[in-house]
Every structure is written in C-alpha cells, then in structure tokens.
Amino acid sequence: MQLLDGKALSQKIKLQIKEDVAKRAASGGIIPHLCAILVGNDPASETYVRNKILSCEEIGYKSTMFRYDTSITEEELLAKIEEINNDESIHGLLVQLPLPKHIDVSKVVEKVDYRKDVDGFHPMNIGRMAKNMPCALPATPYGILKILEEYKIETKGKNCVVVGRSQIVGSPISILMSRPGYPGNATVTVCHSHTKDLASFTREADIIIAAVGVPELIKENMVKEGAVIIDVGMNRIEDATRKSGFRLVGDVAFDEVKDKCSFITPVPGGVGPMTIACLLLNTLQAAS
Numbered sequence: 001m002q003l004l005d006g007k008a009l010s011q012k013i014k015l016q017i018k019e020d021v022a023k024r025a026a027s028g029g030i031i032p033h034l035c036a037i038l039v040g041n042d043p044a045s046e047t048y049v050r051n052k053i054l055s056c057e058e059i060g061y062k063s064t065m066f067r068y069d070t071s072i073t074e075e076e077l078l079a080k081i082e083e084i085n086n087d088e089s090i091h092g093l094l095v096q097l098p099l100p101k102h103i104d105v106s107k108v109v110e111k112v113d114y115r116k117d118v119d120g121f122h123p124m125n126i127g128r129m130a131k132n133m134p135c136a137l138p139a140t141p142y143g144i145l146k147i148l149e150e151y152k153i154e155t156k157g158k159n160c161v162v163v164g165r166s167q168i169v170g171s172p173i174s175i176l177m178s179r180p181g182y183p184g185n186a187t188v189t190v191c192h193s194h195t196k197d198l199a200s201f202t203r204e205a206d207i208i209i210a211a212v213g214v215p216e217l218i219k220e221n222m223v224k225e226g227a228v229i230i231d232v233g234m235n236r237i238e239d240a241t242r243k244s245g246f247r248l249v250g251d252v253a254f255d256e257v258k259d260k261c262s263f264i265t266p267v268p269g270g271v272g273p274m275t276i277a278c279l280l281l282n283t284l285q286a287a288s
C-alpha cells in the first residue's frame with residue numbers, strides 16, 4: 001500500500017502559489033484577496049476557516065474574515081454578500097457551511113457573485129463543471145483530482161464508487177470522475193443512505209471515494225484487493241488520551257483496510273489539506 005500524501009502535495013502547490021504571488025508583488029501586479037464569512041461558533045468550522053486564513057497569510061494573499069453571531073438574519077447576511085460582491089478589492093468570497101437553520105443556504109450560495117465563488121458552489125459553476133467548461137471546481141473534489149493526477153492513478157474505464165451524495169463532495173466528484181479526460185472517464189456509481197447492500201457495490205470498486213461522514217464505515221470486507229481509496233471523512237470522535245479530547249478519523253477503517261488496498265489517503269493529512277490548496281488555486285484564478 002502507498003499513502004496518498006495530501007499534506008506534502010498541498011505544501012508543494014502552496015509553495016508554487018507563493019512564488020507566483022511574490023512575482024506579482026515585485027512587478028506591481030494584483031495580490032489575490034480572499035474573504036471568508038463565518039456564522040456561529042461550530043468548532044470544526046472555526047478550525048477550517050482559521051486554517052484557510054492562515055494559509056492565505058502563509059503564501060502572501062490578502063485575507064479578510066467576517067464573523068457573525070447565529071442571530072444574524074438572512075437579509076443581513078445577503079446584504080453583506082452584496083457589499084463584498086461590489087468590492088473590487090476582494091477577488092474570492094466563501095461563506096463557511098453549515099449555516100444556522102433559519103438561513104436558506106441556496107439563497108446564500110446563489111447570492112455570491114459566481115466570479116468570486118472560490119468554493120465552486122454556485123449553480124453557474126456547477127453547471128459549467130457538468131458541461132466541462134472552464135470554472136471554479138469545488139475545492140474538495142478538485143483536491144481529489146489533483147491527488148489522482150500526482151500519483152498517476154489510472155481512472156479510465158475504472159469502476160469508481162462514490163459513497164455519499166452531498167452538494168459539496170459526493171455529487172460533484174461523481175460528475176468529475178465520469179467527465180471525459182483525465183482524471184475521469186470512470187464508470188461511476190453513487191451510493192447513499194437509500195442504497196441497499198452498500199458492500200456489494202464497494203467490493204466491485206477499483207476506486208472508492210468515501211464522503212459520507214460516518215466514522216470508519218468502510219471495513220476490510222467491503223474493499224477489493226488492490227483498490228484505490230480516497231477518504232474524505234473528517235469525523236471527530238472522543239478520545240480522552242488527547243489534549244483536545246478528540247481525534248479525527250475518516251469514513252474508512254484505515255488500519256483494517258491499509259494492507260488490502262494499493263493506495264489510500266490518510267486522515268488527517270490526505271484530502272483535508274488539498275481542499276485548502278485548491279481553494280487558494282481558485283482564488284488565484286479569480287484574481288487573474
């Protein structure tokens with residue numbers, strides 16, 4: 001088994017971007033500026049947004065973060081997005097999800113100017129992605145493609161089983177894996193909570209992409225010998241031996257599966273860091 005080291009690849013990408021930004025700065029060019037909106041105090045969202053802002057600082061982007069209490073109304077949030085849409089000094093805007101229940105996520109996603117939508121969540125970007133047109137790809141699926149490319153993993157004609165159909169990962173990666181080109185041209189099956197006998201699908205998979213948010217759902221007896229496993233899960237489970245009180249596990253039972261598969265992404269250090277690197281790539285693209 002070979003580890004798919006998303007951490008190392010993300011550092012390589014960040015270094016390339018940092019050099020690009022330094023050149024821009026030296027020649028008086030535009031410095032990308034990313035803006036993040038965080039509503040509420042969900043600990044995982046706080047960590048994600050903090051890491052995004054820190055990564056911007058690391059590579060020389062400008063960044064701005066707006067934090068709001070859960071009491072913010074939908075109207076107030078939409079008005080803030082409008083203001084940022086009209087601010088020419090900001091190139092990329094992300095609104096961290098999930099949002100409180102009283103706010104309509106679709107309205108928020110559609111309010112972001114699609115040209116600043118560095119998450120690739122806007123229907124315009126999703127449509128362009130499906131039609132294989134230039135667009136901002138959703139950052140996590142984009143990161144998965146980059147990992148497959150880096151390790152030259154063949155996808156053409158392979159059986160790819162995606163477990164999970166979320167708007168953020170499962171649905172877009174299923175489109176991307178079946179698009180013409182590389183990585184793509186796979187035969188894709190999407191499994192979800194209504195799938196009968198999940199194991200009968202995953203056992204046939206050459207590539208499993210697990211993005212369902214259930215800790216260690218994919219067990220050894222659900223995986224074919226030599227399969228490639230992309231684990232998108234980031235599940236916090238209680239662990240009194242850790243200072244934080246929790247540890248991160250994926251959607252795949254890593255220790256059980258690692259000797260059976262050919263490649264696997266670790267959690268942490270696999271897909272997670274690639275999400276941020278690809279968000280930064282999308283921001284660079286938006287600023288260009």
Ligand code: GUN
Pocket residue numbers: 094095096097098119139140168275
């Ligand atoms: N919540 C979980 N993943 C993401 C992401 O990639 N972008 C945003 N905005 N929110 C998220």
